[in-house]
Amino acid sequence: MSFFDQDLLISGLKEGEKLGASYVELRYQDKYLANFRYRNGELTSTTGSREGICVRVLIDGSWGLSATNKTSEREIEESVQSAAKLAKNSAPYKDSKVELAEIEIIEETAISPRKKHLKELSTEEKLKMIIDAAKVTENMQLIKSLTINYNEVIDNRMIVTNEGTRVSWTDMKPTLMAYAVAMEEGKMASGYTSWSHTCGAEFFDLHPMDEVVEESAQKALKLVKASLPPSGLSNLLLDQQLVGVFAHEAIGHTAEADLVQLGSFTQGKLNQKVCDENITIIDSPVLEGSKWMGAGWLPFDDEGVRGKTTHIIKDGIMTGYLTNRALAAELGIEVTGNARAYTFNDEPIVRMRNTYIKSGDMTFEELCESIGNGYYLKSLQNGQADSSGEFMFGAVECYEIKKAEITEVLYQNPVLTGNAFEVLNSILGVGKDFDTNLGAGFCGKEQPAKVDAGGPHLAVKAMLAGGK
Amino acid sequence: MESEYETKSSLLDLAHRVLKYADNKAITSAEVFFHLRKNTQVMTEGQSISTERSTSELGFAVRILNKEVEGFSYSNKTDMNALKSCVDEAVDITHVAPIKPGLKFPIPSKYSQIDGRFTNSVAEVTIEEMIDSAKLVLEPMRKAKVSVRTNLSKIETSENAFGIVNSLGVEGFSRSNCLEGNFLAVAREGEKVGSFVFDSFYTHDTSQVDFLNFGEVLTSRAIRNLNAVTPPSIDSDVVIFSKNSVFQPLFFVIAHSIRADSVEQARSMWKDKLADSVAIESFNLIDDSHNPNAGSGCKPFDDEGNKTQKTSIINNGVLKTFIFDELRANKMDTKSTGNSWRGLGGMRFIQPPSEIFPNAPHILPGDMSTEEIHGDVKLGIIFEYFSGSFRVENGIFSGVAKGAQLIRNGELAEPLTNVSIGGNVFDVLNNITGLSKETQLTGGFLTTPLIRTKGVKISTQK
Incomplete structure (x- = not known):
């Protein structure tokens, strides 16, 4: 890959070693962002x-x-x-010296999967798509506000280390969000739809902008007539998006090795049963078998480590934490390739990638x-x-679900709370379907x-x- | 140490050269903005110092107006060729973007420098002193009888320089520095795990921070959470909003409602409420943009070059004004209040000035001591931050009260967990029963007293 002169980075490695570093790592990043926001x-175009x-550098631990x-x-x-x-x-102030777990030293390049480069569509074409999509709500009298936000990131990264790692990749991610606000008789409600994948301009075929806008507006129109939900302990059927955030927020974070060390619930729980045996939760660098390539695509992490698929929970048993090299060494466990930095001036810290609950065997009707x-x-x-x-x-x-049937009774903006491990200990059923979408978030x-x-x-x- | 290319004159000189290049294109007017940020951070992990970090970045943004069509582009490649490409890109966008009626650049104004925003006290802090300060914060954790650890926590000094020039003659430059701390701690004792506890400080005067005391309070809050209980019910509607819970959801909904773009586009519940009562009579909100003791948003000019000001937004419960940027002021036939923002965090050159937000918001104190705020409460809760959903359009909020503590017969009682609250921000503002005399700066941005209110639904997850 030619987006930066690798030899320039390599020259820095020698300087680091000369200064006494046992480990030297240089990461170059060039991040292009285009953002078009209609409101x-x-x-507004950026x-x-x-x-x-x-x-x-690592010197004296x-x-x-x-x-x-x-x-x-x-x-x-x-x-x-x-x-x-x-x-x-x-x-001199460290309680203990940092050590790094051994890794496979790789020299590789990668390009994120795509059918068509995002720049094959011009800025003008993208702006026109947005302006046309906004017309969808023109005749919807109750829609008082519409925001469409489209952004695309093209991220070039190169990592070299004095251990011999030479990794570079180009990643491409479009994200689309539509947010409509409806108002009727003094009441306001909003509808929101968003998508983000690792892909190219085929994104616009997967999610035509006018359809995304239509969906958000229809949600707002329905919700403006809806009242607030009741509160209390209930049987709840969660869609795939909520299940995804459940896997990420409630479980995944507690398995990030830095939070484990901080004292999270999963500390000391490896190989112990933590929830129902029908639950398996996975964090994967490349999401295979889904309808689309997850937005967390990350073949290597920002320490130059090849990403590994990690079973956080397998059949109800806690089986893995997400690690970087230092925490893997500290805990004596596998390096999983979860060290990530957002921009060049961020330090790589433990983050998730594509996190999901594995499908079970129940049909939608059986779940109801x-x-x-x-x-x-x-x-x-x-x-x-x-x-x-x-x-x-x-x-x-x-x-509302009554006698196993989903009714037309709709409430707006429910908030679900509890303890994730308690909830997953008393599950009522796991569907056989599967989808990923954490939206624009x-x-x-x-x-x-x-x-x-x-x-x-x-x-x-x-x-x-x-x-x- | 300031390198040659980071001086005020060199930065403004480069900005003017880019502006000159832009002005030579056949366009109406151009604007060049830059942001230089330098940080030094001492990170902590567990009960120890972890990484020391030093980062610096300088970036430029170019905004072009072709009549009322806007083009924008940015780059942190600061050679003239890269910045010329940035201008070209912005000009190209003006050929394909639709018009924004009312869009103009501000005209020149006299900016008053704000004393006390760049201090030697901060500039002279050494890395060794930062390490010593971090050790003081960690000391109470090391002495605690249970495990109290930090993660992704830091003490940092940062220096920010902003500048703007435009074709109409605007030229502004502002430099500030600060010492900040942001800490996350968790206590654990055997199988008992406490909640995340956050705290922060922000100052331009390093002598104002008692690092040991900060660590002691953080540690005791983390340990307190270990013994949090969930009562079967809490038969009360009295809630005291403290720390970040005032910022979110209360202040965020207020900020949305006073933005002129929300008003003009009918997304604000207060769009027809100017000169009406929107809160109890003792509630006052000002935007104190020139107060050097205010938070990080204190500045002489906003992100498009309009002079900032002290604005009384809610006075004795009455909504006095909305806040404006140049575009919205032109559309609504008034003057900008200097509240244009290029995003609300991070490097500011990467966004055009398209947000409207208060600069240095200050909810004025009331007349009650903290003890009096608690003292009148037979049964209620006080909490530190809100983990939940809220709708800026209608003010409805619902979620978990984190860092919550029961108040019984006027006394702080047991810490709480799994307690939910729900209500409406607009109702809360009219149901305030007490504002404390003492204020605090939350998140380095909002100055606020404790706010006691009734009419909030409290439920427990038991």
Whole structure:
């Protein structure tokens, strides 16, 4: 790959070793972003790119990191010197020396899967698509506001280390979001639809913009007539998007090795039963077998480690944590390739990629049977979780289920709460279907990360909070 | 140490050269904005210092107006050729983008420098002093009888320089620095796991921070959470919003409702409420843009070059004004209040000035001591942050009250977990029963007292 001169980075490795570093890593990144946002007749367009170098060195078991957007040979050398100085500074204050787990040293390049490069469609064509899609709501009297946000990221990364790692890749991710607000008799409600994958311009065929806008508007129109949901412990059928956020937020974060070390619920739980045996949760660098390539596509991580598929929970047993090299060494477990940095000036930290619950064997009808009387929750609004597994997910739609039938009775914006491990210990059923879509969202843990998540429909018993 | 290309004159000189190149294109007007940020961070992990980080980035943004059509592009490649490409890209976009009626650049104004935003106190902090400070924060955790650990926590010094020039003669430059701390801690004792506990500080005067005390409070809050209980029910509707829970959901809904774009596009519940009562009489909100003790948004000019100001937004419960950027002011036939933002965080050159938000919001204090705020409560809860959903359009919120504690007979009682709250922000503002005298800066941005309110639904997950 020719987006940056690898030899320039390699020259920094020598400087780091000269300064006494046992490990030297240089990461180059050039991130192009285009964002087109339509809001109520106004279109704001942004294009640009940021490039830079991040140097990490390990000296006497201590990390030093220096990052800059200046990329000449002299400036790279200065960055290495700065990182070395910082590492030496903090070494006396460390409780224990950082060690790195052994890895397979690789020299590889990769390009994210795509049928057509995103830039094969011009800016003009993309803007026209947005303007045309906005016309969908023109005759919907109750729709008072419409936002369409399309962005595309083309991310070039190159990593070299003094261990011999030489990795580079180009990643391409389009994201589309439509947000409509309906108003009737003083009441307001919003509808939201979003998609993001790792792919090229074929994205627009998978998710035609006018259909995405139509869906968000129809949601708003339905929800403006809906009342707030009841609260209390209920049987709940969750759609795949909510199951995905459940896997990511409530379970996945507790299995990130840094949070395990912090004291999360899963600490000390390896090889122990933590939930129902029908539950298997996986974090994967490349999502195979899905309708689309997950937005968390990451063949190598930002330490140059080849990504491994990790079973976090297998048949109800806690089987794996997500690691970077230092935490894998500290815990004496496998390196999984989960060290990620968002921009060149971020430090790689443990993050998820594509996280999902594995499909079971129940049909949708059988899941409704298992619910009996309860609610069907659809579409993600937001979600958060705690170290203990306590979670909160905001959904958009909530349909009442009566005698195993989904009714027309619709409530707006239900909020689901509870403890994830308790909920997964009392599941009512796991669907045989599967989909991934974490929408336009990012995971936020010190720095953003593009991730994906999904699973089958899942029937659970959990608490609806707030409401009426 | 400031390198030559980072001086005020060199940065403005480069911006002017880019502007000159842009002005030579057949366009109406152009604007060049830049942001330079340098950070030094001491990270902590567990009870120890982890990585030391040093980062620096300089980037430029070019905005072109061709009549009322806008083109925008940015780059952090700071050689003239790269920046010329940036101009060309922005000009190209003006050929395909639709018009934005009312879009203009601000005209020149006199900017008052704000003293106290760049201090030697911060500029002279050494990495060794930062390490010592971090050790002081960690010390109470190391002495605790149970495990209390940190993750992704840091003490950092940062320096930010912003500048803007445009074809109409605007030229602004502002430099500030600060010392910040952001900590996340969790306590664990055997199988008992506490909740995440967050705390932060933000200052331009390093002598204002008592690092040991900060660590002691953080540690005790983390340990307190270990023994949190979930009562079968809490038969009360009294809630005290503290720390970040004021910012979200309360302030976020208010901020959306006062934005002129929300008003003009009928997305604000307050669109017809100007000069009406929207909160209890003792509720006052100002945007205190020039107060050096305010948070990170204090600045002499906004992100499109309009002069910032002190704005009384809600006075004695009455909505006095909305907040404006240049576009919305032109569309609504008024003047900008200097509230244009290029995104609400991170490197500001990567976005055009398309957001409207308060700069340095301050909810004015009331007349009650903290003890009095608690003292009148027979049964209720106080909580620190909100984990849930809220709708900026209609004010409805629902979610979990984190860092919650029961108040019984005027006294702080047992810590709580699995407690949910639900209500409507617009109702909350009219049901406030107490505002504390003491205020605090939350998230380095919003200055607020404790806010006690009734009418919030409290439920438990038992």
